[in-house]
Amino acid sequence: MGRSEELFEQACRLLPGGVNSPVRAYRAVGMAPRFITRADGAYLWDEDGRRYIDYVCSWGPMILGHNHPVIREAVERAVKDGLSFGAPTRREVEIARLITEMVPHVEMVRMVNSGTEAVMSAVRLARGATGRDKIIKFEGCYHGHSDCLLVNAGSSALADDGRPSSAGVPQDIVRHTLTARFNDLASVEALIDAWPGQIACVIVEPVAANMGVVGPAPGFLQGLRDLCDRSGALLIFDEVITGFRLAPGGAQQYFGVRADLVTFGKIIGGGMPVGAYCGSRALMEQVAPCGPVYQAGTLSGNPVAMAAGLAQLGYLRDHPDLYDRLAETGRQLADGLRAAAKEAGTAVTINQIGSLLAPFFTPDAVTTFTDAKGSDLGRYARYFRGMLERGIALAPAQFEAMFVSAAHGQMEIGATLAAAREVLRAL
């Protein structure tokens, strides 16, 4: 038994499922998770000293690669001045200014500690600002684990029958959460027509990255914008994954569609626990202490976390050419995986947008959550295990994404595709 297995046995006695977040337990891929000791660039090392090329990238934050000196040095400097003050600091002003400079249509920012908190707060603000209770989300989209969003959620909170995706969420809470189908504007319009004047917001992952990766059909996002404008609902882009990943200005810039509220996480913390929700001054000034929508947090805007986030966002602002390089690496990976699958005679559909991609074991196009669910999940699990054995760490579940970082170079892409050719043949 390896050291990861030994640790996992101990962990299962102390932590639910042996982990602090369900997907890390590797249940979807039928093996004990690797316990990681350190990371650098595109690589992870586990407790048994094995090295992996990492395509989880901490589920998105590590867009520059692990242990980037610009971020590490910023954190080392910040730590020397103390960890937390519970008082406003200069860095919170600086990162808020930077976000408003990089992200279109954003005038004000509130920092929180996770994507879940950002989305929960943005939905509360939408309800407070409109005086309406109903919200529309999309089946297969995941927006963190706050009660009203654990309905038909994707990724590790999977459930797809309109009931809460979790025990402990009262039906009375989720009755205000209506579910439409991603890439199906008619399903949204039907809900808006069924509840005239009652929809507070439509919340969407502009690129659905919790059902694997599924991009918006042409016109879908603009269609949501138009439906919101016509109905008085607010459009919330949950950019916890796409924010600062698709472009410096995120999905609003990448797709040219304006959201009323935008939520961030992951990349804006540079690896530290940070989330944020942002929007116009008119909306954001309805948040306490200047408005009636309450939200608070002991460690929100934590100085060390802000230092990491500022360093990473500042680097992304100063190196906009990085996005073309990340997209090119994504394309190279996607094309290489398609070629490997063809050579192996294995039916695989690869969806790729910028530095986000996902394989689906199906011969068919995957443009909806139904399509994604129709792919061969068992084959994905075998593919995952084969790649892990060859030193490639992928998302340990089909309904997740592969994340590419600036540290993934030609050597890493070549090694990944070589491993994929072997594994796909053996499938």
Ligand code: KE4
């Ligand atoms: P956190 O609370 O995990 O920081 O963010 C929640 C969240 C919100 N919105 C979107 C679009 C997200 O993808 C997430 C979290 N993503 C998952 C990956 N599917 C995080 C990994 C995990 O749950 O351990």
